[in-house]
Amino acid sequence: MMIKADPMLMIPGPTPVPASVLEVLARAPIGHRSSEFKATMKSVYTRLKWIFQTEQPVFLYTASGTGAMEAALVNTVNPGELVLVLSCGVFSKRWAEIAKTLGMNVTLQEIPDGQAFSPDDVAGILKAQSGFKAVCLIQSETSTGVLNPVESLTAAIKQHSDALVFVDTVTSLAAAPFYMDQWGVDIAVSGSQKGFMTPPGLAFLAVSERAMAAHKTCKTPGYYFNFTQNEKNIESGQTPYTPAVSLIRGLDKALEMMQTDGLEAIFKRHQLTQSMAREAMRRLGLALFVESDILASPAVTSVIPPQGVSVDDIRAGLREQFGITIANGQKDLIGKIFRIGHLGAIFPRDMLTTLSALEILLYQSGYRQYPLGTAVGAAQEVMVASHD
Amino acid sequence: MMIKADPMLMIPGPTPVPASVLEVLARAPIGHRSSEFKATMKSVYTRLKWIFQTEQPVFLYTASGTGAMEAALVNTVNPGELVLVLSCGVFSKRWAEIAKTLGMNVTLQEIPDGQAFSPDDVAGILKAQSGFKAVCLIQSETSTGVLNPVESLTAAIKQHSDALVFVDTVTSLAAAPFYMDQWGVDIAVSGSQKGFMTPPGLAFLAVSERAMAAHKTCKTPGYYFNFTQNEKNIESGQTPYTPAVSLIRGLDKALEMMQTDGLEAIFKRHQLTQSMAREAMRRLGLALFVESDILASPAVTSVIPPQGVSVDDIRAGLREQFGITIANGQKDLIGKIFRIGHLGAIFPRDMLTTLSALEILLYQSGYRQYPLGTAVGAAQEVMVASHD
Numbered sequence: 157m158m159i160k161a162d163p164m165l166m167i168p169g170p171t172p173v174p175a176s177v178l179e180v181l182a183r184a185p186i187g188h189r190s191s192e193f194k195a196t197m198k199s200v201y202t203r204l205k206w207i208f209q210t211e212q213p214v215f216l217y218t219a220s221g222t223g224a225m226e227a228a229l230v231n232t233v234n235p236g237e238l239v240l241v242l243s244c245g246v247f248s249k250r251w252a253e254i255a256k257t258l259g260m261n262v263t264l265q266e267i268p269d270g271q272a273f274s275p276d277d278v279a280g281i282l283k284a285q286s287g288f289k290a291v292c293l294i295q296s297e298t299s300t301g302v303l304n305p306v307e308s309l310t311a312a313i314k315q316h317s318d319a320l321v322f323v324d325t326v327t328s329l330a331a332a333p334f335y336m337d338q339w340g341v342d343i344a345v346s347g348s349q350k351g352f353m354t355p356p357g358l359a360f361l362a363v364s365e366r367a368m369a370a371h372k373t374c375k376t377p378g379y380y381f382n383f384t385q386n387e388k389n390i391e392s393g394q395t396p397y398t399p400a401v402s403l404i405r406g407l408d409k410a411l412e413m414m415q416t417d418g419l420e421a422i423f424k425r426h427q428l429t430q431s432m433a434r435e436a437m438r439r440l441g442l443a444l445f446v447e448s449d450i451l452a453s454p455a456v457t458s459v460i461p462p463q464g465v466s467v468d469d470i471r472a473g474l475r476e477q478f479g480i481t482i483a484n485g486q487k488d489l490i491g492k493i494f495r496i497g498h499l500g501a502i503f504p505r506d507m508l509t510t511l512s513a514l515e516i517l518l519y520q521s522g523y524r525q526y527p528l529g530t531a532v533g534a535a536q537e538v539m540v541a542s543h544d
Numbered sequence: 545m546m547i548k549a550d551p552m553l554m555i556p557g558p559t560p561v562p563a564s565v566l567e568v569l570a571r572a573p574i575g576h577r578s579s580e581f582k583a584t585m586k587s588v589y590t591r592l593k594w595i596f597q598t599e600q601p602v603f604l605y606t607a608s609g610t611g612a613m614e615a616a617l618v619n620t621v622n623p624g625e626l627v628l629v630l631s632c633g634v635f636s637k638r639w640a641e642i643a644k645t646l647g648m649n650v651t652l653q654e655i656p657d658g659q660a661f662s663p664d665d666v667a668g669i670l671k672a673q674s675g676f677k678a679v680c681l682i683q684s685e686t687s688t689g690v691l692n693p694v695e696s697l698t699a700a701i702k703q704h705s706d707a708l709v710f711v712d713t714v715t716s717l718a719a720a721p722f723y724m725d726q727w728g729v730d731i732a733v734s735g736s737q738k739g740f741m742t743p744p745g746l747a748f749l750a751v752s753e754r755a756m757a758a759h760k761t762c763k764t765p766g767y768y769f770n771f772t773q774n775e776k777n778i779e780s781g782q783t784p785y786t787p788a789v790s791l792i793r794g795l796d797k798a799l800e801m802m803q804t805d806g807l808e809a810i811f812k813r814h815q816l817t818q819s820m821a822r823e824a825m826r827r828l829g830l831a832l833f834v835e836s837d838i839l840a841s842p843a844v845t846s847v848i849p850p851q852g853v854s855v856d857d858i859r860a861g862l863r864e865q866f867g868i869t870i871a872n873g874q875k876d877l878i879g880k881i882f883r884i885g886h887l888g889a890i891f892p893r894d895m896l897t898t899l900s901a902l903e904i905l906l907y908q909s910g911y912r913q914y915p916l917g918t919a920v921g922a923a924q925e926v927m928v929a930s931h932d
Contacts, residue, residue, distance in 0.1 A: 157809065158801035159741070161891040162563045175550045182570065353547070413546035421545065477931075478893045503549040505866045508900040508920075509893055516924050520931065528924035532896075533917020536904050540916065543865075543908065 171500030194393035221347035227381035235259030251292035296328035301458035439534035559888030582781035609735035615769035623647030639680035684716035689846035827922035
């Protein structure tokens with residue numbers, strides 16, 4: 157078929173880009189040293205601080221979120237120094253891979269997929285071993301759908317050590333509450349293709365005074381991601397090297413829309429689509445991979461398919477019949493869970509669409525415990541209740 | 545809210561434009577006498593013949609469908625000559641308004657809203673009065689959702705008179721089967737913003753040899769819409785006056801996609817979304833304004849709201865909560881029906897979305913006879929059955 161519904165991304169990134177942002181992205185690039193672009197860049201720098209809820213500098217890199225993770229470590233930790241990584245899935249574990257590659261001395265603490273860390277876990281680890289330069293963790297573990305309680309984990313880390321706290325907020329920023337300064341986080345990183353409703357290509361890194369101080373004593377801070385180079389360009393509304401001009405102009409538009417709505421409204425919308433997904437799956441009798449509502453990410457909902465139903469078949473059917481993409485599990489979880497993204501410019505309308513299509517696929521795959529309309533009916537009820 | 549779902553048009557035109565067509569529309573215009581544009585124009589002329597299922601010429605006007613209706617009459621009927629208009633709603637009645645304005649002698653035959661003409665009706669009318677130069681009718685009456693049986697009506701007209709047969713196929717072309725030559729229709733008109741998946745601005749007029757012969761004897765054939773001027777430009781891939789270049793390039797892309805899929809697949813898709821809408825409304829206990837499935841337009845479904853439920857409220861809620869636009873009734877039917885469009889680039893996915901949202905609005909408006917999920921469940925069943 158040539159005539160088909162435009163693709164609908166229900167994955168935890170890249171997320172859909174609103175038409176108003178696409179229009180800006182379609183404009184011809186302007187020079188990155190022009191006064192027009194400097195004004196845009198200054199606006200972006202200011203707005204990024206608001207997103208991270210920080211008064212401290214936020215750097216913008218033309219890179220993926222992984223680049224910003226490397227930036228955090230390479231700028232602050234010397235080879236041979238101790239790094240603790242709290243891993244609860246593929247993305248939090250990446251901190252360890254990066255740190256090892258950079259020659260750091262890594263302690264990797266892993267918990268089973270689908271679980272979050274507790275402050276007690278952290279206290280136990282830090283009582284057993286000390287001397288960490290940095291503790292790396294994640295807020296929303298995209299591979300499992302877990303939301304770590306970053307506020308209390310950061311407090312526990314600070315109580316039991318002097319380590320810097322680095323948080324991967326790639327899929328949590330602008331979806332789950334995150335308060336960099338208030339919580340005392342030292343570095344937080346994110347990327348444009350997530351809650352920012354912008355295509356991939358930009359990474360953001362918010363940095364505390366403590367982390368900047370560590371950077372000043374770092375012997376191997378790297379070049380492209382170097383904090384000093386980036387910091388000194390902020391004042392003049394520039395970046396040290398040529399940035400992705402078009403993406404940044406689109407990002408400024410997206411951030412403007414986000415500021416107009418406010419963080420509370422954005423969090424509430426994510427919570428609503430998340431609740432719709434979770435309630436629909438429960439009503440269909442399916443098991444949620446993260447059972448606790450509080451420890452579930454507002455960016456992505458992981459679901460265990462019914463016995464005998466293939467994740468590949470569901471995903472292929474959703475794509476072919478409806479033009480909808482949802483995610484498979486990753487690594488060990490491939491085929492064991494499917495993941496419905498609800499991050500960024502995703503609305504209750506999209507969730508009704510996805511759930512009614514998904515329900516058809518489950519039915520076609522032989523799972524017929526409940527009549528058609530059951531899952532989407534549950535989501536409709538959640539939506540109706542949200543208006544009461 | 546600045547961040548909201550992009551608008552979703554579930555009205556019988558303008559219809560959604562696929563991303564692949566939008567991309568072409570966004571290109572800078574080229575000269576309308578350039579060889580590149582002539583090639584596009586030739587392609588469009590050929591493809592339009594296929595859509596109308598005719599070997600006879602199809603003219604393209606930069607105008608709305610109403611312009612093409614005027615073109616049909618002004619080019620073939622002299623002032624004072626007799627015209628029969630078979631009116632079953634706002635749009636079919638427009639033939640009479642145009643003919644009167646042009647000084648023609650109009651016999652207006654009206655049937656109640658929601659009804660279609662039968663061949664017996666037509667035979668009765670033509671036995672009671674003769675001498676018509678043209679009989680004007682409509683295939684899909686957009687204001688009520690009726691689909692006239694044009695094939696048998698045309699046969700009845702030809703059996704009982706020598707009149708030319710003019711059919712408004714504005715919202716039926718590329719949605720319901722229409723075979724210009726096989727059925728013996730003399731003029732058929734349509735517009736870009738309907739089944740053609742292109743923005744408004746272009747009108748099409750297919751013309752038979754008989755209608756061209758009538759044109760040659762017409763004393764007041766007008767200027768802009770003149771058949772002779774348009775006919776002689778077809779060979780060279782031109783239009784007599786500057787056309788809407790960008791729209792035509794987008795149209796060519798849309799027609800290419802339509803040809804690749806084939807008419808059968810396009811009709812089938814319209815039938816499916818129509819059935820989903822009709823079955824969902826029936827399951828909710830709502831009355832369809834056109835009871836017969838056979839006489840219901842595959843472009844639009846008209847529904848009588850439950851007692852006490854305001855069409856305005858439903859439409860406002862759909863727009864505000866979901867970004868979805870459906871249509872009100874027109875003229876006497878304002879507030880008495882709502883109309884769900886399913887014309888052009890509308891897919892089962894869109895119908896699931898719209899029905900689940902509409903069901904929420906009905907529920908919020910106090911209509912709670914059935915649990916949430918009932919309407920969309922019925923539509924899901926129709927879709928599942930279509931795959932069996």
